[in-house]
Amino acid sequence: MSDPLFKDLLPLEQVLALIERTFPGPRETGLETVASGQAVGRVLAAPVISPCALPGFRRSTVDGFALLAASVQDASPTKPVRLRIVGEVAMGRLPDFTLASGEAALIPTGGALPQGADAVVMVEQTYQDQADAVEIHRPVAARENVIEADADARQGAEVFAPNLELRPEHIGLLCGLGLATLAVRPRLRATVFSSGDEVVAPDAPANPGQVRDINGPMLVAALTRDGCQARYGGILPDRLDRVGDALRDVLAGSDLILISGGSSVGRKDHTAAAIAALGPPGILVHGIGVKPGKPTIVGMSVEGRPLLGMPGNPTSAQVAYLLVVRPLLRRLQTGRSPAIPATVKAEFTRSLQGGSGRAEYVRVRLEQREGRTLATPLRGESGLISTLTDADGLVALPASVRGIEAGTLVEVLPLG
Structure with missing residues (x-):
């Protein structure tokens, strides 16, 4: 614990390093099965093994002509190679014909390559003057303009490892593999308290000298946005016994607890003392070398749950959330090193x-x-x-x- 007068503030980099050392990552607390389409922002609880190849067939990336690359290796604008058109690829079906040397087939973007074809030439690089023949004006390499059958995923391969936070593009690939449900980790359960005799509920009249609660709802919203199951615990008075009782009441049902206000060193600031009274290790950090956000507390209960004292000023609380709480969530949810988000x-x-x-x-x-x-x-x-x-x-x-x-x-x- 640093000096109680905040003379020895811990730099943010050291705070994040301490979080990494202290909190090991996701707890093995079971899993949930959710629909893939509803899994964005959730964290995988198990590896995902591909049940099939994706896209599952060789397909064209352009509108043009499927052919054998060796047939047109000498093609040029001045000496085009003429090929016989033997068919046209229909979308949604595998072609029922095979190409030989000197033959081509019309193919749309996304169409399946016929047997025998190993490349596609863009339609812009051809000239068709009759229905059954086409001139090719440039050579193509084997596999040019072709996506292989297992380019996105190989059957039996691990597509995603556990502890991945799922983004929309992950969901798209998983649905492309036919995986309608996923095993994910339960959401972190977060409880948020506000504190202060001057703080009243958002729907209450605010008399002179009182303020409606800003930080509590704001922190609940931030935690919810970041994938937690967050609940608002209410407003605590400036009394050590009441703050301590509130922490003990929710400790077993919370994976982390945030208390807004009471984190400084004034006579009525009881958050640090209440956290310490829960038992070791207690207070890990009290005071961070950032402005705003200095009177931030990072603590841990006997059971290993994070306990965070947040500044009472709204801007300070939000800055502390972005710099400390969000990196901590990354650690707890995925096991990855805590880091300030991308800039x-x-x-x-x-x-x-x-x-x-x-x-x-x-x-x-x-x-x-x-x-x-x-x-x-x-x-x-x-x-x-x-x-x-x-x-x-x-x-x-x-x-x-x-x-x-x-x-x-x-x-x-x-x-x-």
Whole structure:
């Protein structure tokens, strides 16, 4: 645990390395069978073995003529090779004829190659002046413009390994193999609490000095988007016993718990103490060298469940989620190394000074202009949710850098 006054903040890179060492990856907690079409975002629980070859037959990638490559090896625009047309390939059926040397067949894109054919010449490179003959104006190599029968998948081969997070293109390939259902890991069960005597429910009147809960619903939505079965545990008062009781009540039924607020070092900030009271290892990190997001807690229960104290300011909470929670989810769901998600490159539009001594994450708005992607920094305090709703991403300003000059190419971490 770092200094309680946040004098010794842990750099983000060390936090992610600690997460990798501490949390081993997916728990073996059974599996679910789901329809392949509903499996996007889910994580495979078992290897997928191809039951057949895909596409299953040799097919053309272009409209043209199927032929034997050796028949046209001397073809050129000035000395075309003339072939006899002996048939036409119909879509959805295997051809019932075989090609010999000196013969060709009309074939559409996606059509099955006839027996004997080993290449396809594009129609644009031919000239047909009669129904039963065609001139070929260039040579083709064997297998040119042809997809082999097992180009996408070989029968009996492992197509996907366990712990793969399924994207739409994975779903497409699996359905192409005829796999209507898949074995996936259960969704991580996440519980989110908000805390603070000043916080009231979103549907409650907010009296002067009170605020409606922003972080709780926002974090539940983020966890749901990232594949978790997330539930809102409600709002906890600034009392150590109540925070501790709430954690113990949901611990057995949660794979991870997030508490928004109470993560700093004030007199009424009880999150760290409540996590520590659950038993070792307790607090792993208290204070991260990022701005916003400094008062973030990473802890672990005796049972090995992650416990996260999130900053109370909305922007700080969202930045902490993107930089810490999302990489942790990647580790828990797939076993892969925790890493900050992929970035996009953009041109910074305004000079910006740093100097806080921490890595700063600047909210930016992205726009396309004259073929360039531009990132314009947005100003605002971390307690303002509007600085997030107006932003498209974050740009990191390392602690060692005094600022970013206008025109600099930067890496933008998307908020979506």
